[in-house]
Amino acid sequence: MRLSREIGNNLNEWEAKTAAYQIFKNVAKPGYKYIEEEDLLRFLSKEELEIVLPLFEGAAETGKIKKSALKNWVVKCYLDRKSLAHSLNDTKTAVKQLDKLAAALVIVIIIIITMLLMGFATTQVLVFLSSQVLVVVFMFGNTCKMAFEAIIFVFVMHPFDVGDRCVVDGVQMIVEEMNILTTVFLRFDNEKIYYPNVVLATKPISNFYRSPDMNDSIEFAVDVSTSIECIGFLKARVKAYIDNKPNHWNPKHNIVVKDIVNVNKMNMALYVQHTMNFQNVGEKNNRRSDLVLELKKIFEDLSIRYNLLPQEVHLSYKGATPPPMPIF
Known part of the structure; x- marks a missing residue:
């Protein structure tokens, strides 16, 4: 795309963000906070629009591209093209070094063959x-x-x-x-x-x-008294959250009970699959953090808790012996 080539010409990430702002300003209607489908149809066909929208966070569901989503996409394009440019440059340098070694070897072989043919050897x-x-x-x-x-x-x-x-x-x-x-x-x-x-x-x-789209897991523990119905609500809430984030998570996920410990605690785990590999570790950590916070919110809404077993407490006094009280 012409847009991608223009982004690749930026010198740094700051200029990429500036380019994203200019693109948003030129494509969106004046005063609007989103780029809507009709704005994109001025430049793209409907078939191309169906391919482009999923590239931006939240755009596939709403049909609107936020300024932050556009900025993140432009910066990602810039970083990808920067890595590609470095890779091509280093490959070119390595090939030049290899070419010099091969040229030196060929020169030596030519000299030896020439000496043999001319009878000098x-x-x-x-x-x-x-x-x-x-x-x-x-x-x-x-x-x-x-x-x-x-x-x-x-x-x-x-x-x-x-x-x-x-x-x-x-x-x-x-x-x-x-x-x-x-x-x-x-x-x-x-x-x-x-x-x-x-x-x-x-x-x-x-x-x-x-690597392809990579898997992740979150382990947690709930009280063994948590009802089966409550665990069912937990699974439904997690499924709804993942389904509402198709750009972050693949629908394939699973919540399992791993074991019961001390008859008071159930160890559980949520297994999910990102829609990305872990090349961008910062984005991966942000997505995982949002999912953990959503789990915490679900636990609070469903009153899912974990209580320790009663513990015996022994108290003893180790201070100095108090002086005897005076007798009057």
């Missing part, structure tokens, strides 16, 4: 060159092996691109830069970590960006 010359090659192999053989393995990792295995959120050695990081020999990661506290690609080739790597 006598027995003494060949012995001398062979000895030099053995010296080079002895000195740089391991380096050449590592370089070859790194090239296989970058161009054949290629488990991630720049901007992908990955987990390596149990640490969640963003891919900042890719080279032939090393990859630079950015940790959650913006600390840069350099990994040799040869080392990465031996490790399991989790990639959030390439």
